Amino acid sequence: MVAVSVDMLTTGFDCREVLHLVMCRKIFSPILYQQMRGRGTRTAPHIGKQQFVIYDFFRNHQYFNDDGTDITWTGGAGGGPGTPPPPQPRELIELGLKDEWLEAVTYVEVGPEGERIDKKDYLTSWEQTIRQTLKDNPILKKIRDGQTLSTDEETTLAGELNSPKFYFNEDNLRRAYRRPGGNLIDFIRAALGGFKLKSREDELTENFCAWLVAKQFSPLQAEYLTLLKHRGVVRGRVDQDDLFEPPLSIFDAADKGIKLFGEQGLKDVIAEMNQTIFTTAA
Numbered sequence: 001m002v003a004v005s006v007d008m009l010t011t012g013f014d015c016r017e018v019l020h021l022v023m024c025r026k027i028f029s030p031i032l033y034q035q036m037r038g039r040g041t042r043t044a045p046h047i048g049k050q051q052f053v054i055y056d057f058f059r060n061h062q063y064f065n066d067d068g069t070d071i072t073w074t075g076g077a078g079g080g081p082g083t084p085p086p087p088q089p090r091e092l093i094e095l096g097l098k099d100e101w102l103e104a105v106t107y108v109e110v111g112p113e114g115e116r117i118d119k120k121d122y123l124t125s126w127e128q129t130i131r132q133t134l135k136d137n138p139i140l141k142k143i144r145d146g147q148t149l150s151t152d153e154e155t156t157l158a159g160e161l162n163s164p165k166f167y168f169n170e171d172n173l174r175r176a177y178r179r180p181g182g183n184l185i186d187f188i189r190a191a192l193g194g195f196k197l198k199s200r201e202d203e204l205t206e207n208f209c210a211w212l213v214a215k216q217f218s219p220l221q222a223e224y225l226t227l228l229k230h231r232g233v234v235r236g237r238v239d240q241d242d243l244f245e246p247p248l249s250i251f252d253a254a255d256k257g258i259k260l261f262g263e264q265g266l267k268d269v270i271a272e273m274n275q276t277i278f279t280t281a282a
Helices: 030-038 119-134 138-144 151-161 170-177 184-191 200-215 219-235 240-244 253-261 263-281
Strands: 020-023 051-056 107-110 115-118
Touching: 020 030, 107 119, 107 170, 115 119, 119 138, 119 170, 119 184, 138 151, 138 184, 151 184, 170 184, 200 219, 200 263, 219 240, 219 253, 219 263, 240 253, 240 263, 253 263
Parallel strands: 020 051
Antiparallel strands: 107 115
């Protein structure tokens, strides 16, 4: 079956059996690209789905620096004499891998036209704006002084900062700071110089240590889970298949894990790690 859509199936549509995606137009929004790409990343064990293919007619993957994944470029509009032949298709995209291309994007999009601004320039402008606005803004003064804002004050401030004059909002600031769990108040405090944002690794480590204490694992179990945590920091999660691949396979991670937790217990503890540690910080 072939389904063709125009802005109907790009987001919020979940069909796990999708095996092929065909991109027939240019995409300028990284969020939309991620959503469209995500239509194929759903797993479907009942049909043995292990991979999927993207046929990209407009080199969107190059536009978004997504060259690290395996996507078939099929040419597209604008081709003709002198157009270089498309490269040979590479291996298919593997499922279950965390999409890291968005993390590597060096810009944020602002305004209704999606104007691109370098993340460093965006943050510089953000910090200058907050400091310059501080003297005339009583809400910012309350944040500086460590006072709690009311819901109305938070809403008012968010609206002012996301006005056409600034286009500063929580989503773009999270991308610019690379802090997925950050909030507007913390970003303001950081701009004022009175607050240091935790790195993603710091947040993961803090959550991990609290989880270890709460679960009361044995010293050997805690040491083993710390090894898995290091892998999770790199990939964004831990999968059972990771135990059979370097670097974890070098330490016989699968056998050691089964001895420490039992086969089902190991599966359960990995699932709990992903849910408690890595999903929380995503």
